[in-house]
Amino acid sequence: MSSLLFGPWGWVILGLVLIGGEVLAPGIFLLWLGLAALLTGAVVGLVDLGWQAAALVFAGFSLVAVFAGRLLTRRKDEEPDPATGLNDRGRRLIGRVFRLEATMTGGEGRIRIDDSSWRVTGPELLAGSEVRVVRVDGATLVVEKA
Template identity: 40%
Template sequence: MTEPETLKLTVTLSLEAWWLWWTAALLLAAAEMAAPGAFLIWLGLAAGLTGVVTLIFDLVAGREMGLEAQLAVFAVLAIASVLAGRRWARRSQQADERPVSRRAGQLVGRTVVLVEPIVHGAGRAELDDTVWEVRGPDAPVGTVMRVVRTEGAALIVEPV
């Protein structure tokens, strides 16, 4: 025995590809929370779905999906999820937008009390704890007026 025998211990770490995709999805979702911008979440969704596709392929085919195929699936899903996310964001933003003029339009027919006189056609009135710009005939403070229509954020009023 000229050389001492050494014991070598080799540790092999084997991670399934789908676990890596799900980890990437979680990291992208966490990054979205840290730096919100509504973009990384869609890439995270694509990574998570790529993990699902990879897992299903592994189970059905009985072998791992190649790296090139995984990257192609991710690319397609990333493009699709970003486009779908943009479409959803536009639709929900349009539904949530409540311009002041639309809110003001709901006030037609209600009565307001002037908190500033209407002078030269312009003044201010209070309605539901909100002070509104009003336009109409000159009137002193305290006059009760009826909203007849709106122009932008201004209420067009007339005496009751």
């Protein structure tokens, strides 16, 4: 019985259960642990290891798999495509020129973009002045005189 639990088939079953858990509760984390368990099953099948050594192999494969998975998924998730500005409307506005709705007082004002009014910060300018968006600070656009 213990050879089944700690043998190569036990690791393969654990890997398949973890990958199945990823399907039921997606989050990408269980996928990497499942792959590490499958690799551990392959190693235990090739080299007769005790359960303690197999657990250490699993821990090592888990660390490598999780870090590799993080590197693979980070680039897509953390940086929106600057060309499309998808999910980052403010970034699409950088470099564009707009007219102030009202005179900027205290370094703050508003501009109208399509059907929205945006808060802006920058130099004191009169209403109707053209301003260029230079960066985004949260929901506020930072502008300069165009």
